[in-house]
Amino acid sequence: MSAMNRRDFLRRTGGLIAGSALPLSLIELAFADEQQNFTFAYISDSHIQHIKGKDFVRNWDRGLIRTVGEANLMDPRPDFVMYGGDLAQLGTKAELDHGLELMSALRHDKVHYVMGEHDYYLDLGEYWERQLGPQWYSFDHKGVHFVVLNSVLTYDEWTHNRWSSGEERMAVMAGLDNPSGSPFMVGEKQRDWLRDDLSMIAKTTPVVVFSHSPLQKIFKNWNFWTEDAEQVQVLLKPFDKVTVFYGHVHQIQYNQIGNISFHSAMATAWAWPYPETYAQVDSLLPKLTVEMNRADPFFERDATGWQFVDVWSGNATLHYSLTENQPRTVAFNPKTGRPEDTVYQNDRIPPQQHF
C-alpha cells in the first residue's frame, strides 16, 4: 500500500462499491515535521428520519451509508472521525439508535460527536448524552487542542416554559424557517467552562473548535447564527491559530475573522439554499465564500457529501467530497492569511451563482 497514494487507492477500491471513481482527491503537503501533520474525517447532518416500525427515510439513510463506505476507504486512515451534529431528525431513540448503528460501520476507533438541535430538543440531549457522553468537552491530539461545544442552546424561557411536550418543542425547532423558533447560543455556563479550559493552553497551541451552528452571524431566520458568537470569539482571540468547524448549514461556507478561520460541513442528507436566495430578507454570507454548485434535484445525492481535513502547521485544509460533483478544496493560504478555494476563489463557474 505504501507505494500507492490515497487517490490511487480510492480510485481502485472505489470502483468496487460505487461503480466509478470516488470523488476524492488529496493535495499532498510536505512539512519539516511530518509527525505533526494529520488528517481527520468530518461527517455531519445525516438527519436520520423515522417513519414507523423499522422504516426510516431511505434517502437520508443512503447518504450516511455511502459516506461511511467512502470514509472507510481512506488510506492512510484518518486519525479520528468528527460527527458535526444532527444525526437524528426529531431526536428520538429510534433515530439516534439507527444513526449510531450506521455510524458503527466505520472502521475508525474514535468518533467524536457534536450536538445538533435535531438531536437535542426532544429530551434536551438526555438520550444522546447517555449514548455518547458530555455535550461539551475538549481533547488534545498531536499538539492541537480540540474543543467541542453545544452551540444550539437557547433562552431558558423558550426551552422550558412554552411547550406542552418535548415533541412539540422539537417539531418547532426542527422547522428551519419556523418563526416560532429561537436563536442558538453557547450560553454563559459553557463560556465560563471554555474560558477555564483555554486558560491551561499555551497561546501558541493551535486551537480547533467544533460547534453545530456557525460561531459567526450569517442569517438569523434560519439559525445560520449563534447569538453569543462574538463573546465566544473573544475567548479565542488570544490564540495564534484558531479554526472553527461547524455543521447545520448543509452547504460550503468559509470565512476569516481576525485570527479565526471558519469552515462549514456539507450534509450527508440534503442541501440547503444559500440565505441570499430568500428574496425577502437580507443575510450576511461571508464575501470570501465561493458557493457550492446549485443542487440538481434530479440527483438525490447532489450537493451532499462529507469532508476530510488536513491539519498542518496548525492550519487546516478542508477537502469536500461531493457525491455528484467535482471535489472542492478550501485551504488556508499563508500569504493572504485566510482560507481560499484552491480552484474557484477568483474564477466562479455558472452553477456557483445562486439567486
Add this chain to the structure above:
Amino acid sequence: MSRLSRVRQAAWLILAIVPVVGAADPFTKQDLSDWQSAYDQVVTAGRDAFTDPKLGNNGVVCAQCHPNAANTHPETYPKFQKQLGRVAVMWEMINWCIRNPLEGKDLQPDDPRMIALQAYITQERRGVALAPGKH
C-alpha cells in the same frame, strides 16, 4: 308566479341576451380586501401543505429542503429541464418532488393543495422579476 318572480325571470333573460355595460368594471375597497383575504387564505393553506408530513408518504416535508420556499425559483418557469428533455412548468416540478423526496403520489394540477403550494411559493418570491427560461 308572483310579480317579483316574473320580473326576476325577465331580468335574467335580458342579462343573458344584452351585454350590460358597466356591470363588470367597478369594484370597491371592500372587494379588494375580500379578494386579498381569499388569496392570503390560499397562501396560508399553501404554507400548511408545504410543512405537512402527510403531503407525501415518508414524513418528509417540502420546507425541509426549501426553507421559506427558497431555491424553488417560481420566476424561472416555464423552463427547459434537461432531465425531462422538454420545457416544464412549476406544478410538474412540485409533483416531481412529491414523488421522489416525499415518496408520495402526484397531485392533480387543479388540486386545491397544488394551487395553494404555488401560491405560497410565489408569495415567498414576491418582488423578484420574472425570468422565464432562466437557469
